[in-house]
Amino acid sequence: MNIAVVIEDEPDIRLLLTDILEQAGFTVHAVGTGIEGVELVRTHDPVITTLDISMPGMDGFETAKRIRAFSSTYLLMLTARSEEIDALQGLQSGADDYITKPFRPREVRARVEAMLRRPRTRQPDAPAPAASSETKxxxxxxxxxxxxxxxxxxxxxxxxxxxxxxxxxxxxxxxxxxxxxxxxxxxxxxxxxxxxxxxxxxxxxxxxxxxxxxxxxxxxxxxxxxxxxxxxxxxxxxxxxxxx
The missing domain is CATH 1.10.10.10 (Winged helix-like DNA-binding domain superfamily/Winged helix DNA-binding domain)
Structure with a gap:
């Protein structure tokens, strides 16, 4: 079962992202704060997580860093067009991609599908495979x-x-x-x-x-x-x- 987490403080956008991901076949868990989002990711180990940059309390940058400390979920950051430089900085926090608001549902689907074509990395806290002397x-x-x-x-x-x-x-x-x-x-x-x-x-x-x-x-x-x-x-x- 593919699981997605939506972390977005604006109810209308949170609902829209939930609908887009559900139509793409995901079971979606959505929350409005970064702290709740980190716990949802820890609990459900989602394949993809959408994350708003501008949230009250813990912002998207700090939320991304905390998620990246234990999860390899695909991170898609959302930002207003006036915050595009901030979005680029968000990549430094561990985001895989970002998309600007307002966005088209088709664009979100395309970004999600592109991410799913790439392999997920091993979990940060998982042991690395032992080296083999027979590696080709x-x-x-x-x-x-x-x-x-x-x-x-x-x-x-x-x-x-x-x-x-x-x-x-x-x-x-x-x-x-x-x-x-x-x-x-x-x-x-x-x-x-x-x-x-x-x-x-x-x-x-x-x-x-x-x-x-x-x-x-x-x-x-x-x-x-x-x-x-x-x-x-x-x-x-x-x-x-x-x-x-």
Whole structure:
């Protein structure tokens, strides 16, 4: 049974999101505060959680951070258009994607379906699979001390595990597997949405800006300097590529 949690303080929007997700086949639990939402996620382990940024009391940023401490639920943040910069900051809190209000039900369905095409990461508190001496070369990717395992979604730098979100992992893996070719922000946005190779007609400027935020978060977590990149090289005005 697919379960979704809606965390939204505006009753009308909460009801609308509930209807959209129920029509998509989810059993929905909806609340109006971040504190209640964190407990619902802990109790029901939903596949997807929608989260409003501007809520009384605990806001969406703090709510996302608390949820990310124990859950790998897909996090879709909702924000007013005037708060788009805040929404980009929300990606730093662990959100997988965001959508601006007012939104169309079809747009929410499309974002949810895109998320469901991507694998969920293991729970943060779950033990990592034991390393095997029989791991095949094609089962992992390595570059300058960076080790990634696509199947287990594990990333290590110089032997130390680095905790990445789904989007960060997908972007980094795409760049490492690019063999040095330039990957545009539009292409990376399609990868993040699980639509690699599909048309880019519906990739917006905010999608490309979100990629910039994800890459900045990646560099911070990896301990990489943009001016002296070890793994990710910026190609100004286009996108990124793996370092030589």
């Amino acid at each position: 070369a094609e089962d992992h990717v390595e570059h300058r001390g960076l080790h990634m395992e696509p199947e287990t979604r594990i990333t290590e730098v110089d032997g130390e595990v680095v905790d990445l979100t789904r989007s960060e992992f997908d972007i980094l893996l795409e760049l490492l597997q690019s063999a040095g070719r330039v990957v545009s922000k539009t292409q990376l946005a399609l990868v993040v949405r699980g639509e690699r190779g599909m048309t880019s007609d519906f990739i917006s400027e905010h999608d490309r800006r979100a990629i910039e935020v994800h890459v900045a978060n990646l560099r911070r977590k990896l301990g990489e300097s943009p001016s002296e990149p070890r793994w990710i090289e910026t190609v100004r005005g286009i996108g990124y590529r793996r370092t030589a």
